[in-house]
Amino acid sequence: MDFNTILQEIQEEIQKYFTKGKLANYIPMLTQANESDFAMSIITLDNEEHHIGCSDKKFSIQSISKVFTFTLALEYYSKELYKRVGHEPSGNPFNSLVQLEYESGTPRNPFINAGAIVTTDCLTSIYKNNAFDEILAFMKKVSHEENITYDEDIFISELGHGFHNFALINLMKSYQNIKNPIDDVIQTYFKQCSIMMNTKQLAHSMLFLANHGKDPFTKEQIINESKAKRINSLMLTCGHYDASGDFAYRVGLPGKSGVGGGIVAVVPKKMAICVYSPKLNVHGNSLIGTKALELFTTKTGLSIF
Ligand code: GLN
Secondary structure: OOHHHHHHHHHHHHHHHOOOOEOOOOOHHHHHOOOOOOEEEEEEOOOOEEEEEOOOOOEEOHHHHHHHHHHHHHHHOOHHHHHHOOOOOOOOOOOOOHHHHHOOOOOOOOOOHHHHHHHHHHHHHHHHHHHHHHHHHHHHHHHOOOOOOEOHHHHHHHHHHOHHHHHHHHHHHHOOOOOOOHHHHHHHHHHHHOEEEOHHHHHHHOHHHHOOOEOOOOOOEOOOHHHHHHHHHHHHHHOOHHHHHHHHHHOOOOEEEOOOOEEEEEEOOOEEEEEEOOOEOOOOOEHHHHHHHHHHHHHHOOOOO
């Protein structure tokens, strides 16, 4: 397949959507993104790479980090983690509080904010004060990139305005589903969200999930096959919050979005993809990113369905 031509066609066809969508503004620093930025990267398991647009430009990975923290936490916990975080779609916005009260402080899944905060709490129990360093080390390992860090300004911006996330963590603490001090956990969570990466690095980082949990280049088994299956299935059913059904319907791939404008997607046994465009739809997912992935699976027939 001629992926370069396909990427060029996609870039042309998405131009008409640039008038749509909005930058995330509840984290003030995110309004500084350039609305017309677009990048898309494809990396195959046999190390073929195709990129278009500003694929070297770094952006904050935001909720894409949830895939990696969940992977790391699953290494240590299986059954215990699943008691504290479910595996059902929430059908609610990413930062919703409502189900927590009905479900005794147990988030529906690890890819909504509440679930990711519990996951980060698990990592805090394991790594104590080194939790963020361990998350960063994991990102470096799976991306094969030493030069990855978080953006202090985005972190501070979210720390100062993350009232909704403070509400979530306090509510879960009241149900004893947060074991560590709130400030430690929330700071690690905000830092993981402000990790800066580009589409090349993110596509690279997802390859182990396209390859039964094994890094296709180093051959290291990052996570066992059965857990890799679970992570992919959660991305498919929960990776886009209350638009997960719509993403499966349009794109048909396991994927995970972030309010920074990135979306990662996995074509099982073939490749990983990352797309970036910072304007979001009403569900908090990149509007053009979703469109670009829809065009990709339509043109290539590479949806899982
Ligand atoms: N840091 C963001 C938040 O917690 C991440 C949300 C997202 O990307 N959907 O609100």
